[in-house]
Amino acid sequence: MNLHEYQARELLRRAGIPVPPDGVATTPREAKQVAERLGAGKVVVKAQVHAGGRGKAGGVKLADSPEEAERTAAKILGMKIKGLTVHTVLLAPAAEIASEAYVGVIVDRASQSPVFMVSPAGGIDIEEVAATTPEKIFRARVDARYGLLPHQALGLAFRLYHDVGPARQAADILQKLYRAFVDAGASLAEINPLVRTPRGEIVALDAKIVVDDSELDRHPEIAALRDPTAEEPSEVQAREANLTYIRLEGDVGCVVNGAGLAMATMDLVKYYGGEPANFLDIGGSSNPEKVVNALKIITADQDVKAILFNIFGGITRCDDVANGIVAATRQFTVDRPIVIRLTGTNEQEAVEILNGVGMKALTDMDEAVKQAVGLAKGAAAA
């Protein structure tokens, strides 16, 4: 789960990291008030959406006065960035900057550990730094059993600042960032830029935290930060129904059990010349209700021209899926063609259920995908 910048700033602040004051607004008028409260000087107005490249998209702007902040907020609020509507802006005093650094910690899969990365080249995308000047990135593997050791923090900090004073300040920030990372159950926590001001203070100007979804159960205060307005409504609906759903641009709606098979199904749609409309995993334990919900979500997507079920029964029982399909067609009109592939546990029962309502089932995945792609194309042409 991604946190908004303003949420991440607050977590870092609570961890004791110096973060300049700020405020959020959901209306231009509120933005003006926040700017006034911040001291009526120059402020930065930043769109709060879960998308990178906000700056390039015009979602980050300076304003010289509360009045200008109001006008700027009016432009940014409601804007679409990578398909996501901006509902909230963050306002913060424009900072004086002597130098900008990057500091971040991620869970590194290869070393099976948290890894810190710091770079004196901050303020820009760290991937870009890695690609163009990799010698400016410094890493330290953290043994999770020990946490970030003081000497590691200071060693990294000396990569950013030559003098011991700012290095100790930065080391302290790194320690606190690590603690915030662990306390939030994060898989990523970064400050970019970490700024040194002309007065020698070191402060966090922007923050990004991504929380491991598996940690949300034991961090209810973090889970409560989820902002459903910042997400695709159909994806929110799917999550509430315990489905994993990601909407894409195509026209073949896919309902699959298992993430790997779901991806492979999408790939096969593409392989046979179609475009998948979504990723949808109904998960392991089968339950007709889940299938009903899946069909609701998929049929709500008006771009979908044909619906493809690809079920490999294991824990998932094919008859449960068949019952779900039948139940859905009774509850609402499914006005698009459905192609069903079923094999594995209780396959025979499923076929009988479907045949009972005049539906057919295939056993071969390629065959099913080809049919679904053909139907979607036919519908698009019609």
Add this chain to the structure above:
Amino acid sequence: MNLHEYQARELLRRAGIPVPPDGVATTPREAKQVAERLGAGKVVVKAQVHAGGRGKAGGVKLADSPEEAERTAAKILGMKIKGLTVHTVLLAPAAEIASEAYVGVIVDRASQSPVFMVSPAGGIDIEEVAATTPEKIFRARVDARYGLLPHQALGLAFRLYHDVGPARQAADILQKLYRAFVDAGASLAEINPLVRTPRGEIVALDAKIVVDDSELDRHPEIAALRDPTAEEPSEVQAREANLTYIRLEGDVGCVVNGAGLAMATMDLVKYYGGEPANFLDIGGSSNPEKVVNALKIITADQDVKAILFNIFGGITRCDDVANGIVAATRQFTVDRPIVIRLTGTNEQEAVEILNGVGMKALTDMDEAVKQAVGLAKGAAAA
């Protein structure tokens, strides 16, 4: 540093372990009041001294009423147990006991880890259990990087209780005991007995915590628990002067640099037929003031008949020690014979300083010890 039982109980209580209510008293009258506050039923009155075997020494008694508690406290307060005067008693309601267990955690030197020990044979000295029925003691090594794992706690708890309900209660107590152990910087924390009441509750009836002296700097709240009235005054005085001093029963006072050499010096006194009056280590960094303080403490012990210096100069400079001896003899009368052995760093300067005031120095340890023992015997015979 040893904590008193009442202090240990409070630490466990704060860690969330069920400990029956209690109160302390330093006068019989106070004891009566505490007993009344505790509900006027049967109470146990326990001497608070840093000595084992309080029960056998008559320092733990039951009282049926507040009045009897007052009379009992009057007997216990002021009592001497293993040479230590009782200044404080703890009062607690007499518990109903269905079964008694032992649980404890120590830092085990051999495995370089904390080790838990539990036994269903509680309420008695665990060393006795270990000697007579070792099969009733169960151990689990704790990886300090992970702490006591839930499965370890439950596994140990099942050694104490057959049913899962009490086992889970006990596992929870073990986890909290471990946390209290770490949070206090302890080298030992034990509950003996851990009692199961007839109503099925599991509670800690007695607690012992020994804190690692090296942890006191970072645990000032624990350091503040030190009770100087519970210690030999001369040892308190020595600690305040940064000396390590332990009073013994003999008559040869020893001043040595280094703990190992100090022990070896005591042993050599014994070897030559004498009895050491103390262990005293003036430590590594030499400083004439320390020597003055050492002499003050040793001469205050009226049993001392002769004083032996054994200094092997390394970091300790022999001339500093010599200057300290001279300074002491100027500040107060040292009315007992002194034998000085010095060798190593600045030995020559030291000899000159001592000769300047008419004192002699030896270089051989055995020779010095023999002389000191002889002088003590002569003084004793005189």
Add this chain to the structure above:
Amino acid sequence: MSVFVDGNTRLVVQGITGRDGSFHAKQMMAYGTRVVAGVTPGKGGQTFQDTVPIFNTVAEAAAQTGANTSVIYVPAKFAADAIFEAADAGVGLVVCITEGVPVLDMTRVSPYVKERGARLIGPNCPGLITPGVAKVGIIPGQICTPGPIGVVSRSGTLTYEVVYQLTRAGMGQTTCVGIGGDPIIGTSFIDCLEAFQADPATKAVVMIGEIGGTDEQQAAEFVRTRMTKPVVGFIAGQTAPPGRRMGHAGAIISGSSGTAAEKMAAFEHAGIAVMQRPADVVPLLKERR
């Protein structure tokens, strides 16, 4: 022959009285796996299906039944402790089926298990099966058949799909291992490839990867430099958008790394035959035998 699981496997089921644990314990017993013990704290002394003794702790179970392999079906919040417990009990192979184990837990679990000399498979994996001999986990036994192909996969049902294609074509399997879809897992592709390379019965290997991370790239390098047996590979997620988690916690393209294209290129560079779709597994293997 086979890898990790064979006729000597003596299995303890952690969470045997839970919903998933009891269901799959029965399935494994029906398949012929030697399920020698179950563990559920508080149910020690009872019996599962009238034949399998239940213990309060894995240590007791291992001591009394000689269990050498454990499979874990406990809820996510207890999974890390269950793994610690199995490793502490001296069980050599620990298979964790549980999904949703926090990745920071795994950063502490993984070195613990390794230090104690155990092998962890998973978490969030379907387990493994040596067809005709033993299954540990949830892979449906009926889709497998004994034979010379080793299968290793990050996925569950996609593995079944591929195994199903193999079995239908008469190509049996030595062992099928589902290593799990999480970012940090106990046993990697390379561990499995190494085992298959060393297993005389395995004549060719199918490797099923997906987007996210660089495990497949490292595995490809291992194949290129250390393997002599033919390897056929598949990568799921060619059509996955970057930055979105495709179900599995590990299946996510971060920035520009972990894409299917990158992984398929690594496969090709390593001489691994790349399947475009699951059904390609049969003809590609035939070409290479």
Add this chain to the structure above:
Amino acid sequence: MSVFVDGNTRLVVQGITGRDGSFHAKQMMAYGTRVVAGVTPGKGGQTFQDTVPIFNTVAEAAAQTGANTSVIYVPAKFAADAIFEAADAGVGLVVCITEGVPVLDMTRVSPYVKERGARLIGPNCPGLITPGVAKVGIIPGQICTPGPIGVVSRSGTLTYEVVYQLTRAGMGQTTCVGIGGDPIIGTSFIDCLEAFQADPATKAVVMIGEIGGTDEQQAAEFVRTRMTKPVVGFIAGQTAPPGRRMGHAGAIISGSSGTAAEKMAAFEHAGIAVMQRPADVVPLLKERR
């Protein structure tokens, strides 16, 4: 020949600008030890005694000077981190002089150092010296002389006393190692005995123990079963009362265990000649050569 420290020792001094660190750095340099670097955060770029470069971190020091041994003179509250830092920098031998390191810190430090393949000596130890070659720590150089006796001790000044007796009697030392008086230490008697047994130049070993713990008992068992060289031993604390810490954190008789009598009996059982007093070391060694 010698153990742990020899002509290839390249030393970095952690805390070189502190009071103790600078004093002993000079002493070690004067003795001929190759002090190649010092570390004090914030003083990187400066020079100690006009010859030794100072770095901000041990990693930099090791990378730029090839330091392979570190000696730590930092205050107790920074000592654990200093050990971690040395181990992380790849230094093979870490000698911690600092006294007062909390024992719970050591329960976490010790496995860290071992995992990273380093050897820790101490904490709370005088270090070690290979007479005429190099000293690392605070043992006074002038009391030592080269020769065939290995010395290992839990003590500081008591070691000097024994070494002084040896040197006066013309019995030189290969290496004298002070392993420290704390309950948890990096290098045990057994580690040193093993090294002395393997060192061709060492012809006999003196082991100086004290009350507390069972290290000497275990060492005795090692001597009995694995050593061919003669060993002479001493135990300090025959007159120590139980339950009182005799200066060293480790020197405490707990209950009925860890007494001098118990340890001396173990020595005798293992064929170790037991010194009644430090001066016995010379005649006992002479008898055994």
